[in-house]
Structures are given as structure tokens and as C-alpha cells.
Amino acid sequence: MSDFSFMSARLRRGDMTPMEKLWQMSWSLIFWLCCIFAFGFAMLISAANGNLDPWAGPQLVRFIVGLGMLSALAITDIRLVLRYAYVFYALVLILLVVVEVKGFVGGGAQRWVDLGFMNLQPSELMKPAIVVALARYFHGVNMDEIGQPTVLLFPIALVFVPAGLVTIQPDLGTALLIVMGSAVIFFMAGVRMWKFLAVGVAGLAAIPVAWNMLHEYQQNRVLTFIEPERDPLGAGYHILQSKIALGSGGLFGKGYMAGTQSHLNFLPERQTDFIFTMLAEEFGMVGGLLLIALYIILLIYGYAIAFRCRHQFGRLVAMGITTGFFLYFFINIAMVMGLVPVVGVPLPFISYGGTSLLTLMLSVGLLMNIHVHRDVHMGVRGGFNDF
Amino acid sequence: MSITRDSDWTKMFNRRAAILAGGKAALIATLIGRMYYLQVVQSDRYKTLAEDNRINIQLLPPPRGRILDRFGQPLALNKQQFRVLVIPEQAMKVSTTLDALAQLMDLGEHERERIKKEVGRKRSFVPITIKENLSWDEMARIQVNAPDLPGIVIDEGLTRYYPHGQLAAHLLGYVSSVDEADLTGDPLLQLPGFRIGKDGVEKVYDLQLRGKGGTSQVEVNAYGRAIRELERDEGEAGADVVLTIDERIQSFAGQRLGEDSASVVVMDVHTGDLLAMVSNPSFDSNAFSRGLTTDEWKGLVNNDHKPLLNKVVSATYSPGSTFKLVVTLAALEHNVISPEATCFCNGRDPKIPQFQCHKTHGHVNMVRAISTSCDIYFYEVARRLGPDKIAAMAKQLGLGQISGIGLPGEKVGLIPTEAWKKAARGERWTTGETMNTGIGQGYVSITPIQLATMVSRVANGALAVKPRLVRPGVVAAQNGTIQPEDGAGAAYESLNIPMEHISILKQGMFDVVNGPDGATTARTGGKLRTKDPNGNLWLLSGKTGTAQVRSLSDAERAMYKDKPELIPWKLRDNAFFVCFAPSDAPRYAIAVVVDHALGGGGAFAAPIARDIMEEVLRLDPSRKPRVEGDQIAAVTEQPT
Incomplete structure (x- = not known):
């Protein structure tokens, strides 16, 4: 990231032209992003036995549209982002409630809204929405106030309302991601360590209660995780087949489109949740490590953007998005x-x-926005001169 | 916000960011460690599991070996059968397809119900059997209409077929599906629809007939659908078993017996080859192989002629007067009576008058005692011998012993001795029992195959010939070495009975058929005298036997005196005839046992034996194997 000190005055004020902002974007980050997507694109072709349909083609279109959205978001004035953070959050929350009500009426676990050209999952969009909303809240809170418990009530509500809605969808995984992703913002905002410990202990104590509230299939998943061979043809089947696929891939893999586990359908959901298994079966540990290395590069960019940013809002959003992204791939x-x-x-x-791709592109767009507006001075409410 | 506050905040932020980064690094390291464990450390294990997943080994059942007669005529073979299957995923709608199919063939409601259930249970690409053993017409109709029957497939398979139906059913046995108790670890036995031998030769030679299963390694997907074949091992077809039976004689004998409950054994006196082995009435092995209906089964089980019993080896009889051959040889061996010495027969035993003869014979010497079957003579001889000496000779001639042909369910019979009675009944042996033994009644019990062995051993000059059902050269051929067939009895040990004794016995047996007052000549007006193909007279020598099943009371005797045909079937005497021919150079022996026959051995069993023997001799000059296949070609019969 080169030195743009000659334009620092304007940078601080944030009054750049759109072209200048585009120039400010980190195009090398876009390059690495394209590398990761290319890897995934190849795997989606393999998942369809060498065909663009039904997965790789549509996904490429979404990625290109996503790049446009990313750039548009990146050059949007960050003060607008801060100003409308709660509005955006509220919109997603409403969508979430709509889905919940519709799902309840429809009698099933429907998690999306049909937008015509795609099905939107509000719970996915909630992840960046909550990061921005929390960052906005903590942007206006100074170190002294953070110590007061009452200050934390509002952000905790911001987290647990959507998390609760997502839990009863039921989508425990996303709910946990929302909670964990949000916890990072609290942490980075300076909430005391012992408070996290207290919440952790309370969480542990709540496990038995929570266990009884889980659906049976969710309980089975946890039990199966503890002992995968418990029911090799039932709940444990997927994870067992996944391990067989990974293990049989070995160091260098079976070759592109030559994964027996994946292509003979032993592997469930090879184009979505278990795509890493297919990748590691066909390209071996080397392929897996390559992808993790690309992800680490992305993480480093996220950290660098957070450190270079001069305002708390940007730093918190950058950390929140980077950590959320880490949680995604780690889990x-x-x-x-x-x-x-x-x-x-x-x-x-x-x-x-x-939705997943769109959300991720929006998240990178936010990250890019922070990078472009790293030197902007921002007031508590995002005003230009109100500090 | 002051500068210090700001820098404090930055410090805190940096510190916490570092903690987070450290945590992330640790978690990523965990991922990589796990990856290393799965993909490098445990890789071999998972590779094996993946192959197991992917490769499905299918067994290919080998074609079952045939059962051939001594000239290569098939008695049991595999017939192509056609069955119709439906593959649900190829049928638009299974019920519509079945409707269409029902127009072309018989398809019951019950069957449709079963098919519907199976369709629901199995994956849609798994073929489901609709009907097996299609008739040619049904098959043709379905084939012609195939375009209108989506999802319907006709499949060829092999099914066991016995071309002669009831012929030799008892000795061939049948095949049927595998029971739990049959499982030996041979994976073939677990194949659905696999059949194994359940009786007779099919059972005894099952391993040889079965062959070795081939395998086909098929790559399958997670649902079990076959993607492609990776490797194929055809296995080994079952080997043929060649019997000593001559299908022509077997079928002639079966027809000659008609409806009677009877056994016939035709045996080569030198080699022991069983040319025919008939147990009548018979059943259709084909019906067993396809599965009997309840009615068929009840009909077989409730029939008092016992069609399911292989009487040749599994039915035991008092041999009656045929046992006198044994007593004669024992008498000569122990020299208890000179062949020229006579006894006087006035119809009653001089010592124990309750023991009677069936006629008054006057003075009888040994030869005449045999030919007239005089009981008085044999009462006396038996008294002089005692049971143990008779039993020893009976054993030597093969009575009361397992024949060695190995068919399942063979009975051993019983040759009584004093010790046996002591052990079995705890009582002393009585003279009356000795006398009963002397005429083949009482405790003595034998099987028809033992009778054939006995007469063969007499005919061949006291060589310990044993009956055999399978030609030995052919079995050896399986190991690649082909042994020439045994010569004319050279392999059998001598029983060390002096030739003079045998000659006296044979004279008696010759006179039974051909003598002026022989047991059969007297009753059949000389009709048993036969000619050989060269026109030579006096071919047959034999011995009759008539054994009481139950002694009739005086009242019954009076009642049936003039109308013996009114005696209930079950109470009638059993009829026996054992014989050999030609008399001067014996080659074939025949034993005939007819259950509950009116008229006894001479009138009933002997004509049957004579007719069969004529057929045997008629076929004799042409006794050259019709060569079929390498195995049989290797085994040529020694000319006589």
C-alpha cells in the first residue's frame, strides 16, 4: 500500500472523486479473491462431472455481479455506511422476521426470501449487518463508558434478537456464527476479559438446558460428532464418507475430476458444504494447503486494513469481517x-x-470501503465535522 | 478524546488483535494437523475404505455339471429358462406396465401385490422378477410387444432340468434352494436363487457338480448402481458326473414295473456297475427343482406306495427264500451236510411240526432243495449251522452291510446272531429263530441293493464285487490324469469260497429256472426259459423268494383261500427274484423286489427279472460308449 500523503487532506475529509476512490482500491486483494474463486469454480465444474451446469456457470455470473457490487460499495462514502448502519440492520431483521413468519405459516424451515432471480437468506445478510451495526455503536462509545454494564445492553440486544430468530429457524450453525462474530467486536471494542469469561461460564452452565431445546436431528449431529461410527449408515454416514474421501486423497490427490468418493455420490452435498472434501480428495493435502494459504492471505489483508484504518468504526468492521470470514472457513x-x-x-x-457469495462479496466490499476511507475523520454519528 | 486515551485505545486494540490472530493461527494449525493425520498418516486405511466403497464384488454362479448315463446320455442338465423382469425406473408407471403385461400372460393379483411391495422397497434401477420359467409362447408374446412395455426385460438363466422326468429320480435326487444348515462358507451358497443338490447323486456329488464361482468386480456408486465392470473372473463350470446307469435299461425296467411298488437293481457282476437302479413308483425331479405345490407334496407323502422312498437302498425286507443261497454256502463251508445227502419233506418239519413247507417235496438233496426251495431241508441245515455261521456267510456276500454307493438314506438291514439277540433283546436265541433265519424270515432284514450284491458275488465266482454308481475313470479325469476303467473285476478280492461250492449253488439256481421241477418252472409253465441272442437256451439262473409280511390267522386263511386277490394290499407277501445270466458265463445280475405282490417271487417277480434281463442281453453287443466330450472319450469300456 503506497503512500498517498500528498492527498492526505482530501483523504481525511473523504471528498475524493469516484475515480480516485477506484484507484485507491486494493486491486491486489481483488486478484487474490479471483484466485480463490477460480479454485472454487474449477471444483464446481468437477462436481458437475465437467459441466458448467448446473453450478459453475451461475456461480460465475454471481461472482461477476458480486465484483460490481463490491466496487460500488467500496466507493460509497463511509459516512453514509455509518449513518445507515442501523437502518440496514433493521431491514435485514425485518426480512428475518418475515422469513420466520412465512416459514411458520408454511410449516417448514424455510430460510429464504424469493427475490425472483435468486433466493435470499436473510440470516446470511445478518452477519455483515450486525458487524456494521455493532461497529457503529462502539464507534460512539469511549473507553470509560465501556466499563459500564448498561452500555452493553443495547449491543447485546442487537446480537441476541437476530441470533434467537435464526436459532428457531432452526439454523444453529448460523446463529453460533452470528454470536461468535459479534463477540469479536465486543472484544476488540475493549469489553473486559472477565465479562467474556462470565458469559462463557454461563454458556457452559446453559448447555444442559440448551440440549433439551435442540431438535432431535441436531442432537443426533452432536452425538454423531462425538462418536461418528455410532450409526455409519445414518447420521454418521456423511462425516465418515467425508473422512474416507479426504484420507483416500492422500498427499497429492486422485486427480482433477477423478475423486471416486465424490463422483460416485458417496459424498453428500459435494457442491456446497462438503466441497472442501472433494477438493482435498482430488488435489490431496497439497490442494487443501494451497486453499488455506489463499485464505490466510485474505486474513492478512483484513488485518492490514484494520491496522491502517484511523477510525474505530473502520477498525471494528474490518476485524469483524475478517474474523467472520475466518470462522466461515475454519468451521x-x-x-x-x-x-x-x-x-x-x-x-x-x-x-x-x-446468498453466501453475495454476502461475502458485500463483506469484502465493506473491507474495501474501509481501505479506501481509511484516513477519513469521522464523528460519533459519522458527520463531517462533528468531532 | 485525548491523545493518551487514543494511544491507550490503540494499544489495547493491537494487543487484542494479536491475541485474536494468535488464536486463529492455532486453529489453522489444528486444521493442518488434522489434514496431515487424515491424508498422510491414515491415508492407506482410508484408501482401502474408499476402494471397498467403490468396488462391489459380484459372484457369478457357474453352470452346474451335468449327470450323464454310461454312454453320455444326459440325465440331468441345465436348461435355458426365461424370466420376465421389470426395471421400475425405466417403466413410466409400474402399474400401467403390469396392466399391459397382464394382457399377454397370466399375472395373478397376489403376484402383483408382491411386485408392488418389492418396487417400494428396492432402488428404482434394481430389476424385479415378475415371473420365472416363462413358456415359449409367453416369451414370444412379450418380445413382440416389447415397444409397448417400457421397463420390461426378458432375462435368460439356467435351471436344472431332468429330461427323462421320473426316470431315476431317486438316484439323481434334485436341487433346491440353500437352507441355513447347508451354509459351509462357500460364498456361492449365499447367492439368491442358488440351488444345491438335496438328494441322490445331486447331493452326494454336489461339490463336483457345483464348480467354482466366478467374480465380477463392478464399480458402483453410493446407491449401489453399477457404473462399469473393472475385472471379471469366469470361475470354473461344474464337472459332469458320469453314472454307470444305462438310461435304456433304467427306463425299460421302470416301464416294466408299471404301477407296482417295487425295486429293480441291474448290476454288472464283474465291475459292480449298476446298469439300472429303479425304485417304483417314482416322482418328477423337475417338480422338486421348481418347487412342489402343496397338493403335489401331499399326494407324494400320502401315497401308500411311498414314491419318495428310494426302496433300493432305504427299504428293508425279510429276503425270504433268496436267503437260502447264503445258507447253502454256509452249509458247504462248514460241511454240515453232504450235497448228496437227502432230507425227506412231507410238508412238516419232523422235529417241530409247527414249521411247515409250502409243498411236499419228498426226498430232496441240496440242488433240489434249492431248485424247489424246500423249507424242510433248510430248517434242518439251519439247525445244524446255528445263526452265527449263517450270519458270517451273509456278511461275506454283502448282506447286512452298507453298499458303498453313498446315496443318502441307505439302510444297513440286519443279519441276526446270538450275541445280537442277547444285546438287543436280552434273551437267549431259540431254535425256532434259527429255522426262521434258515428260510430268510424272522429277524433277517436286507435291502434290494444287498440282494443284487449277493447274487453278483455268487455269479462272478465269489469275488467281493461292490456296486458302484459312478464311473471311476471319469472322476479321476478331473485331476488331469485319466485312469482306464477297472478290468473285469480284477480289482475285487476273492471271498475264498471253493469253486465246487459255487458250482453246486449255481446248479440249484439253474434248475430253479430250467429244471424239471424248479420253483419258477413249475409255476410259470416253463415260460422263464429264455434264449440268448445267439439262440442258446437256458440262459437264466436265479432264486425266488416270497416273504410273509404278516402271518394270516386261520380265519383269514380260510376267508381268502379261493380269492387271494381279496387280501388287502398291505397284507400280501413280498415277492423276490434274484438272478444272473448268462448261466455259463455270468455277466449281469438282477434283483427284483415287489412289495405285496400276489403269487410271490416265482409268479410275480421272476417274469419281471426275465424281461429286463432279455433287454439287458439284447443291448449287450452294442455296449460301446457313444463318445461325447473328452472326459467320456477317455474312458472306453473293456470288451468282454
């Missing part, structure tokens, strides 16, 4: 390797799925 890979229970978490930029 997905850990799940397919049998390290954590099976939860429906896609592999970022690789798994097939519209």
Missing part, C-alpha cells in the same frame, strides 16, 4: 474433517450458493 473445514459437528456452513467463495 467448514473442521466440520468436513470431523473436528466439529456437522453444521450448515459453506466454504467461503468456493461453495455453491447465491
Whole structure:
């Protein structure tokens, strides 16, 4: 990231032209993003036995549209982002409630809204929405106020309302991601360590209660995680087949489109949640490591953007998005390797799925926005001169 | 916000960011460690599991070996059968397809119900059997209408077929599906629809007939659908078993017996080859192989002629006067009476008058005692011998012993001795029992195959010939070495009975058929005298036997005196005839046992034996194997 000090005055004021902002974007980050997507694109072709349909083609279109949205978001004035953070949050929350009511009326676990050209999952959109909303809240709170418990009530409500809605959908995985992703903002905002410990202990104590509230299939997933061979043809089947696929891939894999486990349908959901398994079966441990390395590069960019940013809002959003992204890929890979229970978490930029990709592109767009507006001075409410 | 506050905040942020980054690094390291464990450390294990997943080994059942007669005529073979299957995923709608199919063939409501259930239970690409053993007409109709029957497939398979139906059913046995108790670890036995031998030769030679299963390694997907074949091992077809039976003689004998409950054994006196082995009435092995209906089964079980019993080896009889051959040889061996010495027969035993003869014979010497079957003579001889010496000779001639042909369910019979009675009944042996033994009644009990062995051993000059059902050269051929067939009895040990004794016995047996007052000549007006194909007279030598099943009371005797045909079937005497021919150079022996026959051995069993023997001799000059296949070609019969 080169030195743009000659334009620092304007940078601080944030009054750049759109072209200048585009120039300010980190195009190398876009390059790495394209690398990861290309990897996923190849895997989606393999999942369809060498065909663009039904997954790779649509996903490519979404990625290109997503790049446009990313750029548009990146050059949007960050003060507008801050100003409308709660509005955006409220809109997604309403969508979530709509889905909940519709799902309840429809009698099933429907998690999406039909937008015509794609099915939108509000719970996915909630992840960046909540990060921005929390960052906005903590942007206006100084170190002294953070110590007061009452200050934390509002942000806690911000987290637990949507988390509760998502839990009863029921989508435990996403709910946990929302809670964990939000916790990072609290943490980075300076909430005391002992408070996290207290919440952790309370959480542990609540496990028996929570266990009884879980659906039977969710309980089975957890039990199966503890002992995968418990029921090799039932709940444990997926994870067992996934481990067989991974293990049989070995160091260098079976070759592109030559994964027997994946192509003979032993592997469930090979285009979505278990796509890492197929990747590691066909390209071996080398392929898996390559993807993790690409993800680490993305993480480093996220950290760098957070450190370079001069305002708390940007830093918190950058950390929140980076950590959320980390949680995504960590939980997905850990799940397919049998390290954590099976939860429906896609592999970022690789798994097939519209909302997931869109959300991720928006998140990177936010990250890019922070990078472009890293030097802007922002007031508590995002005003230009109100500090 | 002051500068210090700001820098404090930055410090805190940096510290906490570092903690987070450290946590993430640790978690990523965990992922990589797990990856290393699965993909490098445990890789081999998972590779094996993946192959197991992917490769499905299917067994290919080998074609079952045939059972051939001594000239290569098939007695049991595999017939192509056609069955109609439906593959649900190819049928638009299974019920519509079945409706269409019902127009072309018989398809019961019950069957449709079963098919519907199976369709629901199995994956849609798994074919479901609609009907097996299609008739040619049904098959043709379905084939012609195939375009209108989506999802219907006709499949060829092999099914066991016995071309001669009831012929030799008892010795061939049948095949049927595998029971739990049959499982030996041979994976073939677990194949659905696999059949194994359940009786007779099919059972005894099952392993040889079965062959070795082939395998086909098929790549399958997670639902079990076959993607492609990776490797194929055809296995080994079952080997043929060649019997000593001559299908022509077997079927002639079966027809000659008609409806009677009877056994016939035709045996080569030198080699022991069983040319025919008939147990009548018979059943259709084909019906067993396809599965009997309840009515068929009841009909077989409730029939008092016992069609399911292989009487040749599994029915035991008092041999009656045929046992006198044994007593004669024992008498000569122990020299208890000189062949020229005579006894006087006035119809009653001089010592124990309750023991009677069937006639008054006057003075009888040994030869005449045999030819007239005089009981008084044999009462006396038996008294002089005692049971143990008779039993020893009976054993030597093969009575009361397992024949060695190995068919399932063979009975051993009983040759009584004093010790046996002591052990079995705890009582002393009585003279009356000795006398009963002397005429083949009482405790003596034998099987028809033992009778054939006995007469063969007499005919061949006291060589310990044993009956055999399978030609030995052919069995050896399986190991690649082909042994020429045994010569004319050279392999059998001598029983060390002096030739003079045998000659006296044979003279008696010759006179039975051909003598002026022989047991059969007297009753049949000399009709038993036969000619051989060269026109030579006096071919047959034999011995009759008539054994009481139950002694009739005086009242019954009076009642049936003039109308013996009114005696209930079950109470009638059993009729026996054992014989050999030609008399001067014996080659074939025949034993005939007819259950509950009116008229006894001479009138009933002997003509049957004579007719069969004529057929045997008629066929004799042409006794050259009709060569079929390498195995049989290798085994040529020694000319006589």
C-alpha cells in the first residue's frame, strides 16, 4: 500500500472523486479473491462431472455481479455506511422476521426470501449487518463508558434478537456464527476479559438446558460428532464418507475430476458444504494447503486494513469481517474433517450458493470501503465535522 | 478524546488483535494437523475404505455339471429358462406396465401385490422378477410387444432340468434352494436363487457338480448402481458326473414295473456297475427343482406306495427264500451236510411240526432243495449251522452291510446272531429263530441293493464285487490324469469260497429256472426259459423268494383261500427274484423286489427279472460308449 500523503487532506475529509476512490482500491486483494474463486469454480465444474451446469456457470455470473457490487460499495462514502448502519440492520431483521413468519405459516424451515432471480437468506445478510451495526455503536462509545454494564445492553440486544430468530429457524450453525462474530467486536471494542469469561461460564452452565431445546436431528449431529461410527449408515454416514474421501486423497490427490468418493455420490452435498472434501480428495493435502494459504492471505489483508484504518468504526468492521470470514472457513473445514459437528456452513467463495457469495462479496466490499476511507475523520454519528 | 486515551485505545486494540490472530493461527494449525493425520498418516486405511466403497464384488454362479448315463446320455442338465423382469425406473408407471403385461400372460393379483411391495422397497434401477420359467409362447408374446412395455426385460438363466422326468429320480435326487444348515462358507451358497443338490447323486456329488464361482468386480456408486465392470473372473463350470446307469435299461425296467411298488437293481457282476437302479413308483425331479405345490407334496407323502422312498437302498425286507443261497454256502463251508445227502419233506418239519413247507417235496438233496426251495431241508441245515455261521456267510456276500454307493438314506438291514439277540433283546436265541433265519424270515432284514450284491458275488465266482454308481475313470479325469476303467473285476478280492461250492449253488439256481421241477418252472409253465441272442437256451439262473409280511390267522386263511386277490394290499407277501445270466458265463445280475405282490417271487417277480434281463442281453453287443466330450472319450469300456 503506497503512500498517498500528498492527498492526505482530501483523504481525511473523504471528498475524493469516484475515480480516485477506484484507484485507491486494493486491486491486489481483488486478484487474490479471483484466485480463490477460480479454485472454487474449477471444483464446481468437477462436481458437475465437467459441466458448467448446473453450478459453475451461475456461480460465475454471481461472482461477476458480486465484483460490481463490491466496487460500488467500496466507493460509497463511509459516512453514509455509518449513518445507515442501523437502518440496514433493521431491514435485514425485518426480512428475518418475515422469513420466520412465512416459514411458520408454511410449516417448514424455510430460510429464504424469493427475490425472483435468486433466493435470499436473510440470516446470511445478518452477519455483515450486525458487524456494521455493532461497529457503529462502539464507534460512539469511549473507553470509560465501556466499563459500564448498561452500555452493553443495547449491543447485546442487537446480537441476541437476530441470533434467537435464526436459532428457531432452526439454523444453529448460523446463529453460533452470528454470536461468535459479534463477540469479536465486543472484544476488540475493549469489553473486559472477565465479562467474556462470565458469559462463557454461563454458556457452559446453559448447555444442559440448551440440549433439551435442540431438535432431535441436531442432537443426533452432536452425538454423531462425538462418536461418528455410532450409526455409519445414518447420521454418521456423511462425516465418515467425508473422512474416507479426504484420507483416500492422500498427499497429492486422485486427480482433477477423478475423486471416486465424490463422483460416485458417496459424498453428500459435494457442491456446497462438503466441497472442501472433494477438493482435498482430488488435489490431496497439497490442494487443501494451497486453499488455506489463499485464505490466510485474505486474513492478512483484513488485518492490514484494520491496522491502517484511523477510525474505530473502520477498525471494528474490518476485524469483524475478517474474523467472520475466518470462522466461515475454519468451521467448514473442521466440520468436513470431523473436528466439529456437522453444521450448515459453506466454504467461503468456493461453495455453491447465491446468498453466501453475495454476502461475502458485500463483506469484502465493506473491507474495501474501509481501505479506501481509511484516513477519513469521522464523528460519533459519522458527520463531517462533528468531532 | 485525548491523545493518551487514543494511544491507550490503540494499544489495547493491537494487543487484542494479536491475541485474536494468535488464536486463529492455532486453529489453522489444528486444521493442518488434522489434514496431515487424515491424508498422510491414515491415508492407506482410508484408501482401502474408499476402494471397498467403490468396488462391489459380484459372484457369478457357474453352470452346474451335468449327470450323464454310461454312454453320455444326459440325465440331468441345465436348461435355458426365461424370466420376465421389470426395471421400475425405466417403466413410466409400474402399474400401467403390469396392466399391459397382464394382457399377454397370466399375472395373478397376489403376484402383483408382491411386485408392488418389492418396487417400494428396492432402488428404482434394481430389476424385479415378475415371473420365472416363462413358456415359449409367453416369451414370444412379450418380445413382440416389447415397444409397448417400457421397463420390461426378458432375462435368460439356467435351471436344472431332468429330461427323462421320473426316470431315476431317486438316484439323481434334485436341487433346491440353500437352507441355513447347508451354509459351509462357500460364498456361492449365499447367492439368491442358488440351488444345491438335496438328494441322490445331486447331493452326494454336489461339490463336483457345483464348480467354482466366478467374480465380477463392478464399480458402483453410493446407491449401489453399477457404473462399469473393472475385472471379471469366469470361475470354473461344474464337472459332469458320469453314472454307470444305462438310461435304456433304467427306463425299460421302470416301464416294466408299471404301477407296482417295487425295486429293480441291474448290476454288472464283474465291475459292480449298476446298469439300472429303479425304485417304483417314482416322482418328477423337475417338480422338486421348481418347487412342489402343496397338493403335489401331499399326494407324494400320502401315497401308500411311498414314491419318495428310494426302496433300493432305504427299504428293508425279510429276503425270504433268496436267503437260502447264503445258507447253502454256509452249509458247504462248514460241511454240515453232504450235497448228496437227502432230507425227506412231507410238508412238516419232523422235529417241530409247527414249521411247515409250502409243498411236499419228498426226498430232496441240496440242488433240489434249492431248485424247489424246500423249507424242510433248510430248517434242518439251519439247525445244524446255528445263526452265527449263517450270519458270517451273509456278511461275506454283502448282506447286512452298507453298499458303498453313498446315496443318502441307505439302510444297513440286519443279519441276526446270538450275541445280537442277547444285546438287543436280552434273551437267549431259540431254535425256532434259527429255522426262521434258515428260510430268510424272522429277524433277517436286507435291502434290494444287498440282494443284487449277493447274487453278483455268487455269479462272478465269489469275488467281493461292490456296486458302484459312478464311473471311476471319469472322476479321476478331473485331476488331469485319466485312469482306464477297472478290468473285469480284477480289482475285487476273492471271498475264498471253493469253486465246487459255487458250482453246486449255481446248479440249484439253474434248475430253479430250467429244471424239471424248479420253483419258477413249475409255476410259470416253463415260460422263464429264455434264449440268448445267439439262440442258446437256458440262459437264466436265479432264486425266488416270497416273504410273509404278516402271518394270516386261520380265519383269514380260510376267508381268502379261493380269492387271494381279496387280501388287502398291505397284507400280501413280498415277492423276490434274484438272478444272473448268462448261466455259463455270468455277466449281469438282477434283483427284483415287489412289495405285496400276489403269487410271490416265482409268479410275480421272476417274469419281471426275465424281461429286463432279455433287454439287458439284447443291448449287450452294442455296449460301446457313444463318445461325447473328452472326459467320456477317455474312458472306453473293456470288451468282454
